[in-house]
Amino acid sequence: QQQVKQSPQSLIVQKGGIPIINCAYENTAFDYFPWYQQFPGKGPALLIAIRPDVSEKKEGRFTISFNKSAKQFSLHIMDSQPGDSATYFCAASIGTSNTGKLIFGQGTTLQVKP
């Protein structure tokens, strides 16, 4: 119930492609879904986040799609660049609760080839 399942584990795309990373959850109490980007040797950096009252959110080249009925959400990276090569994590939390506990997916290693 507390898990967030992320796929694929790794992904290789050509520059300009649109990698898509998917996450699924079971706990319907989750109501805050952030995505983090992590480069080797660095901490995760918050990319974009969504709450279930919207089905899509865009920030720059990053878009989250959210399907509440399917309990799934995904990250799309438009016009991907070699500099986007990193590990991406989805996460979930009960945002309306008084806790900062984030449940993370297992991560997706993205490689964008020039």
Added chain:
Amino acid sequence: KAGVTQTPRYLIKTRGQQVTLSCSPISGHRSVSWYQQTPGQGLQFLFEYFSETQRNKGNFPGRFSGRQFSNSRSEMNVSTLELGDSALYLCASSLHGNTEAFFGQGTRLTVV
């Protein structure tokens, strides 16, 4: 605006020793959460502190403990270190806990 600062960045300890890691959150942030990151288990929640009180705890043994000071800085302590404690320890700060969380660069702990 300064980000989340973790010290030290790297640490090598021997089995059986104890270790203390430090985290200074973003100014004004009152919630500090700690996570352990390993290749096998990914990112796992250790605990969260808010206004000097532990508000939530993950599924880790009692050897892992923490505290938060009145200036919101936090420390975590691991006693009787085991080889399996080798990991990247990350702290994240947020205004209230249920808002955007920002991570530090982490402390890489190696237990030999």
